Amino acid sequence: MPSWLVSVIFYGFILIWTFIFIFRFREHITPMTGMMCAMTTGMIAGFGGGTVIAALLPLHFLLSAVASALLGLIAGAAVGAYFGLVAFLDGALSGMMAGMMGAMLVAMLPSTQWEQTIFFGMVAGGLFHFVQSLMLQGQIREERLSNAGWAAKSPAFMLFATASLIFAYTSAENVYAIHQPNHDHHHDGYEASPPHNGIELNITASDFAFSPNTLKLKAGTPYLITFYNNGSVEHDFAVSALDIHIHAMPGESVQSSVTIAEPGVYRVKCTLPGHEEAGMFGTITVTDE
Numbered sequence: 001m002p003s004w005l006v007s008v009i010f011y012g013f014i015l016i017w018t019f020i021f022i023f024r025f026r027e028h029i030t031p032m033t034g035m036m037c038a039m040t041t042g043m044i045a046g047f048g049g050g051t052v053i054a055a056l057l058p059l060h061f062l063l064s065a066v067a068s069a070l071l072g073l074i075a076g077a078a079v080g081a082y083f084g085l086v087a088f089l090d091g092a093l094s095g096m097m098a099g100m101m102g103a104m105l106v107a108m109l110p111s112t113q114w115e116q117t118i119f120f121g122m123v124a125g126g127l128f129h130f131v132q133s134l135m136l137q138g139q140i141r142e143e144r145l146s147n148a149g150w151a152a153k154s155p156a157f158m159l160f161a162t163a164s165l166i167f168a169y170t171s172a173e174n175v176y177a178i179h180q181p182n183h184d185h186h187h188d189g190y191e192a193s194p195p196h197n198g199i200e201l202n203i204t205a206s207d208f209a210f211s212p213n214t215l216k217l218k219a220g221t222p223y224l225i226t227f228y229n230n231g232s233v234e235h236d237f238a239v240s241a242l243d244i245h246i247h248a249m250p251g252e253s254v255q256s257s258v259t260i261a262e263p264g265v266y267r268v269k270c271t272l273p274g275h276e277e278a279g280m281f282g283t284i285t286v287t288d289e
């Protein structure tokens with residue numbers, strides 16, 4: 001199971017438990033506790049959801065920030081709605097802010113740290129939710145709670161459920177691995193043909209541009225291209241007309257020997273979705289010797 005799905009189940013479980021508990025016992029919860037729960041739930045859903053959404057949509061920051069803010073807003077407002085306008089607003093605003101923060105935190109960090117960031121979000125969210133569930137259970141008279149199912153009244157169940165999901169997350173398939181340096185991967189094809197002599201060319205990729213983005217080369221001359229990825233996501237240097245395709249993970253440097261026979265002007269681009277549109281393109285002008 002991919003780790004993002006485990007995080008979604010984790011936050012889904014917390015939200016569903018909270019909604020059901022509050023719906024069932026709303027008449028026995030004081031407005032003050034209700035307001036605290038609206039805030040806590042909005043923050044857990046917004047921040048946690050924000051980290052997951054932003055990591056799943058790495059190239060759509062605005063969309064992920066808005067979606068995360070909405071998620072927190074809806075979660076906080078839905079809990080607060082049972083306890084009056086103040087709690088409603090409190091939940092909505094806290095959820096909205098936390099949603100933006102979760103998405104912003106992921107956008108600020110390199111993609112290699114996303115898996116970990118989401119993990120810490122889940123640990124913090126699980127702890128806050130545990131305290132919140134203790135607080136809610138403490139509000140309900142014992143005889144009333146004793147008629148409720150174990151899922152509603154047992155703190156041990158809550159700890160067990162959230163801790164198992166966090167454990168499942170740590171052993172789940174790392175979905176953001178596509179953005180992480182993979183040391184077995186980059187050698188295929190390139191290491192096999194060890195770079196020989198040739199005129200050295202250094203090309204650096206960043207998020208989202210090539211430097212330099214124009215090259216002037218001579219036909220029939222061997223070049224040794226060192227392609228360095230200085231960005232936070234994977235990039236490649238591809239010239240489809242010449243069958244050149246050099247791929248590098250963040251922080252990685254890949255060498256490839258290239259000799260172009262035909263003079264002409266060739267378009268270079270990064271083939272990762274959206275990267276060319278974001279500015280990762282350039283030209284190679286090849287002239288006769």
Ligand SMILES: [Cu+2]
Nearest residue numbers: 235270272275
């Ligand atoms: Cu790219």
